[in-house]
Amino acid sequence: MNFELTEEQQMLRDSVRKLAKNYGLEYWLDKDEKHEFVHELWSELGKNGYLGLAIPEEYGGAGLGMSEMTMVIEELTLSGAGSTLAQLFMLTPVFGGVTINLHGSEDQKREYLPKIASGNMNFCxxxxxxxxxxxxxxxxxxxxxxxxxxxxxxxxxxxxxxxxxxxxxxxxxxxxxxxxxxxxxxxxxxxxxxxxxxxxxxxxxxxxxxxxxxxxxxxxxxxxxxxxxxxxxxxGWSYLLDTLNAERIVTTAGLIGTGKLAIKLAVDYAKERKVFRDTPIGAYQGIQFPLARHSAELAVSQLMNYKAAWLYDQNLPNGSEANTAKLIAGETAFQAADRAMQVMGGYGYAKEYFIERIWRDVRLFKIAPVSEEMVLNFIAQHDLGLPRSY
Structure with a gap:
C-alpha cells in the first residue's frame, strides 16, 4: 500500500481545488443563511465528472474509486465548504452510486448510474x-x-x-x-x-x-x-454494510478538510491579531500548541482514512480502519473548530469570520452518521475481542 499520490490523483486534486475557489466561504455562508441547497456547485461537480468518480466508465463514471473520492472531498471542504459537503457526497455518490454499483441489477445500473455520475439525479x-x-x-x-x-x-x-x-x-x-x-x-x-x-x-x-x-x-x-x-x-443488511463503510470514509474525508480549514482560519487570524504588546498572538504557545496538536491528529486520521479507502477499493475488509479514522476525525475536527473560535475571541462568534458556521455544522459529526460511542463499541468488540456490551 503506497500513499504517494499518482500523477492522475495529483491532477485531480489540483483541478477540483481550482473549481472550489468559485465556491468559497462567502458562497457557503450565503447558502447557510438562506437554508438553500448548493445547486450551482453540485451541477458543476456533475458536469466535470466528480460525482461519478467511483462509478465504472461503462455507466458514465470515471472508473476510479473511494480513494479519489476522499481527495476530492478534502479539497472541497478545505476550500470553504466545511463538513456539510461530506453529507452531500453521502447522499448521492454513496447511497445511490455505491449501493447500486455494488449490488444493483444490470437494469438498475444502466438506469441510474449515468444520471448520478452526471449530477442529473440526486439520492437520499x-x-x-x-x-x-x-x-x-x-x-x-x-x-x-x-x-x-x-x-x-x-x-x-x-x-x-x-x-x-x-x-x-x-x-x-x-x-x-x-x-x-x-x-x-x-x-x-x-x-x-x-x-x-x-x-x-x-x-x-x-x-x-x-x-x-x-x-x-x-x-x-x-x-x-x-x-x-x-x-x-x-x-439487504450485508449490502447496507458496504454502503455504511463508504459513508464513514466519505464523512472522515470531509472532517479532515474541515479541521484543516478551521486551523487555517485560526492561524491566519493569529498571525495578524495583536493584544497587549506589539507581537501577534500566534507567537504565544497557548495559541500554538492546541492548533499544532489538532493538526497532528488530523494527519494521523487522514492516513488511516486513506488506508480504509484503499482497502475498500481492493474489496478488502475495511470496517476497523473506517471506524477508527472517523472517530479521530470527528473529535479533532470539532475541537479544531472550537479552538479556532477561542483564538478569535468575540470575533469568532461573528458570522463574517466564518468559523461559527463551521463549528455548528461539524458538531453533528460526533453523533452522525455513527456516534463516537458506537464506534468505540465496534473497536472494543471487533478489534480488542471484548464481549459485546450492548
Whole structure:
C-alpha cells in the first residue's frame, strides 16, 4: 500500500481545488443563511465528472474509486465548504452510486448510474427510525409482498436531502424480526420515489448543516414494483454494510478538510491579531500548541482514512480502519473548530469570520452518521475481542 499520490490523483486534486475557489466561504455562508441547497456547485461537480468518480466508465463514471473520492472531498471542504459537503457526497455518490454499483441489477445500473455520475439525479437514504436509532436491526418499516409489488408502511427520521432527492434508498423489513433465524436476515433495500403521494415529509428545525434539509418521513401504503428491490430479498443488511463503510470514509474525508480549514482560519487570524504588546498572538504557545496538536491528529486520521479507502477499493475488509479514522476525525475536527473560535475571541462568534458556521455544522459529526460511542463499541468488540456490551 503506497500513499504517494499518482500523477492522475495529483491532477485531480489540483483541478477540483481550482473549481472550489468559485465556491468559497462567502458562497457557503450565503447558502447557510438562506437554508438553500448548493445547486450551482453540485451541477458543476456533475458536469466535470466528480460525482461519478467511483462509478465504472461503462455507466458514465470515471472508473476510479473511494480513494479519489476522499481527495476530492478534502479539497472541497478545505476550500470553504466545511463538513456539510461530506453529507452531500453521502447522499448521492454513496447511497445511490455505491449501493447500486455494488449490488444493483444490470437494469438498475444502466438506469441510474449515468444520471448520478452526471449530477442529473440526486439520492437520499431512509434508514433511521424514531424507536430504533443506532440499532438499525430494530427498524419496523415493513414491505409486504403483493404479487409483483411490495406495499410499504413505516416512519423514518433524520432523513437528509429528501427534499431535493429524485430517488430514495429505502431500508425496510420484508420478514419480521421474530420470524428470522438471524436478526440480520429479513432486511431489504428498495429504490423508491420520494415524491410519491404515499410519502409525506416534515422538516426538522435543527442547529446547523442548513444547506441540507433533514425530515421525518411517513410512509403509508407505498406501492413499489419488485424490479426496484436491490439484490435478493431479505439480504439487504450485508449490502447496507458496504454502503455504511463508504459513508464513514466519505464523512472522515470531509472532517479532515474541515479541521484543516478551521486551523487555517485560526492561524491566519493569529498571525495578524495583536493584544497587549506589539507581537501577534500566534507567537504565544497557548495559541500554538492546541492548533499544532489538532493538526497532528488530523494527519494521523487522514492516513488511516486513506488506508480504509484503499482497502475498500481492493474489496478488502475495511470496517476497523473506517471506524477508527472517523472517530479521530470527528473529535479533532470539532475541537479544531472550537479552538479556532477561542483564538478569535468575540470575533469568532461573528458570522463574517466564518468559523461559527463551521463549528455548528461539524458538531453533528460526533453523533452522525455513527456516534463516537458506537464506534468505540465496534473497536472494543471487533478489534480488542471484548464481549459485546450492548
Amino acid at each position: 437514504m431512509a434508514l433511521t427510525e424514531p424507536n430504533a436509532g443506532s440499532n438499525a436491526l430494530e427498524i419496523t418499516t415493513f414491505a409486504k409482498k403483493d404479487k409483483d409489488h411490495y406495499i410499504i408502511n413505516g416512519q423514518k427520521i433524520w432523513i437528509s436531502g429528501v427534499d431535493i432527492a429524485d430517488k430514495m434508498l429505502l431500508v425496510a423489513r420484508t420478514t419480521k424480526k421474530d420470524e428470522v433465524a438471524k436478526k440480520t436476515d429479513g432486511i431489504s433495500l428498495f429504490i423508491v420515489d420520494p415524491k410519491d403521494p404515499a410519502i409525506t415529509c416534515q422538516p426538522i428545525d435543527k442547529l446547523g448543516t442548513h444547506c441540507v434539509r433533514s425530515d421525518t418521513v411517513f410512509i403509508e401504503n407505498l406501492r413499489v414494483h419488485k424490479d426496484q428491490l436491490i439484490g435478493v430479498e431479505g439480504k
